[in-house]
Amino acid sequence: MKTIFVLGLAVLIGSRCVTQAEQPPAQLPAGHPPIGGDMRGQSLPGDVMAQASNPQWTAPANWKSVPASSMRRATFQIRNADGQSAEVAVSAFPGDVGGSLANVNRWRGQIGLGPVTQVEVDAMTKQLEVPAGKATEVEFAKEKVRMVVITLPHAGNSWFFKLTGDTAVVEAEKSKLVDFVKSVKFQP
Amino acid sequence: MNHFHWEADFRRCYEHALALYRSGERDAARYFKKADAAFLASIGHTAQEMYDYVEDAGDLSYGDVLLIASARRDYFRVIQKGKPTGHTIRTADLPPKDAAVAGFVWLPRIIPKARAKLCGEMPPDLMYGCGGDRAFLKKVNIHPADFLRFVWSARDDDQKIIEYVKRCAA
Numbered sequence: 001m002k003t004i005f006v007l008g009l010a011v012l013i014g015s016r017c018v019t020q021a022e023q024p025p026a027q028l029p030a031g032h033p034p035i036g037g038d039m040r041g042q043s044l045p046g047d048v049m050a051q052a053s054n055p056q057w058t059a060p061a062n063w064k065s066v067p068a069s070s071m072r073r074a075t076f077q078i079r080n081a082d083g084q085s086a087e088v089a090v091s092a093f094p095g096d097v098g099g100s101l102a103n104v105n106r107w108r109g110q111i112g113l114g115p116v117t118q119v120e121v122d123a124m125t126k127q128l129e130v131p132a133g134k135a136t137e138v139e140f141a142k143e144k145v146r147m148v149v150i151t152l153p154h155a156g157n158s159w160f161f162k163l164t165g166d167t168a169v170v171e172a173e174k175s176k177l178v179d180f181v182k183s184v185k186f187q188p
Numbered sequence: 189m190n191h192f193h194w195e196a197d198f199r200r201c202y203e204h205a206l207a208l209y210r211s212g213e214r215d216a217a218r219y220f221k222k223a224d225a226a227f228l229a230s231i232g233h234t235a236q237e238m239y240d241y242v243e244d245a246g247d248l249s250y251g252d253v254l255l256i257a258s259a260r261r262d263y264f265r266v267i268q269k270g271k272p273t274g275h276t277i278r279t280a281d282l283p284p285k286d287a288a289v290a291g292f293v294w295l296p297r298i299i300p301k302a303r304a305k306l307c308g309e310m311p312p313d314l315m316y317g318c319g320g321d322r323a324f325l326k327k328v329n330i331h332p333a334d335f336l337r338f339v340w341s342a343r344d345d346d347q348k349i350i351e352y353v354k355r356c357a358a
Contacts (some may be wrong), residue, residue: 053344069275070307071282071300073344091281094296094346095289102284110280156289156347 054090055132058183060176063088078165078173086165086173088180092157100125103151103160104138111145111164132184139174146170150181159184189230197227198257202250205235206242216312232264232272232308233257240315248317248332255333256305256317263306263340277304279314290350292357294324299349302339328357 054073059065063076068090076088097103104124105115116124121138128135128150135152146167152159163170163177190197205219213219216239220228225235241253264270283296298321303309305316315321317332325332330353342348 067273067275069273069277070303070309071277092344092346093283093287094299094350095287097296098284098287102287106280106284110278156350 053187055187056183056185057180059180060173063173063176063180073159078169080166080169080172082168084166084169086163086169088173088177089162089164090159091162092159094157096153097158100136100151103149103158107138107147107149107162108140111140111142111147113140113142128178128181130178130182130184132181132186135181137178141167148174148177150177152181152184154186189227194227194231194261195254197224198231198233198254199250200224201228201238202242202253205238206245209239209242209245230270231257231261232268233260234308234310236312237310237315241317244315244317244319247319247322252317252332255331256336259333259336259340260305260308264308268307273307273309275307275309276311277309277314279311282314285320290354292324292328292350292353294320295350295353298324298335299339299346302336306336306340328353330356 059076063078066075066077068075072089072091074088074090078086078088098106100121101116101118104121108115124138124140126137128137130152132152133154135150137148137150139146139148141147144167145165148163148170150161152161161177161181163173201220201224204224208219216236219235219239228234228238241248241256277300282300285297286293287296288294289296301310301314301316301321304314310316316336321332325335330338338352339349342352
């Protein structure tokens with residue numbers, strides 16, 4: 001008797017599951033994800049960082065584009081004939097990211113330099129006119145490492161174009177960095 | 189991998205880590221055996237992240253941690269197809285803690301942190317949902333997991349995130 005009851009229950013449950021699986025509702029509410037199947041074909045919001053909407057730009061032929069982390073819009077690697085190297089990192093953050101003093105001291109810290117004052121930051125900052133707007137450029141070095149950063153404010157964001165690496169490479173590529181920023185065209 | 193039971197496996201790992209932390213173990217690398225480490229990796233989680241969450245168990249409940257881990261797991265499986273990016277961001281590259289936008293201190297910092305968390309690119313010394321994040325998110329009335337999912341949906345549109353924060357804080 002117990003066996004018959006269990007079997008009967010299994011048939012009932014089984015038939016109910018099969019019925020539901022084979023006959024999904026004719027219409028799902030608007031925006032409802034598909035029922036059934038695995039997640040591989042599911043469309044969830046945002047292919048996000050993989051499809052960042054970067055502005056248009058033209059990079060020099062010797063800059064090798066490599067996959068960027070979530071915090072960067074682009075990364076380029078540069079190597080000269082002597083095996084010396086540098087990297088161009090493009091990033092964008094909302095607002096002024098703490099202002100020029102905080103930014104310059106953060107970048108200086110990245111190559112082991114101590115902080116400077118706002119007066120010193122102002123003195124080392126060069127103004128640049130580029131098609132996308134008014135940019136600023138700062139440059140500093142420690143031993144054999146040199147860094148050039150161009151900041152371009154746009155639509156409430158700060159875009160940073162940072163060239164860092166061996167002094168010889170950075171010196172050779174600096175004018176190309178400026179040309180690269182001049183090539184930036186933001187989408188309307 | 190049994191995805192139907194992933195929450196139960198995650199809870200077991202969490203409770204194991206919490207017990208170890210309370211017993212005085214402070215080396216995250218010794219928290220999980222191979223099978224559990226593999227399970228965590230399969231959902232885009234690290235032992236260090238679990239350590240950080242049990243360390244802050246007084247301020248983040250298991251439910252909070254699960255919701256955060258679930259957002260990261262979804263992103264890992266759906267967008268990254270279960271493959272790590274191989275990148276780790278540098279804490280020193282983040283906007284400073286006192287940077288502000290639209291009057292919100294911390295917002296410029298937490299946006300790239302949330303992106304790094306979604307992508308599994310957090311360095312060991314950085315925690316999504318740390319005290320600073322919690323203070324900010326509490327102030328603007330957003331759950332840490334909800335913020336993650338909004339950052340996901342906003343793609344790279346920071347202005348959309350700023351408007352979302354403004355609406356939530358109003």
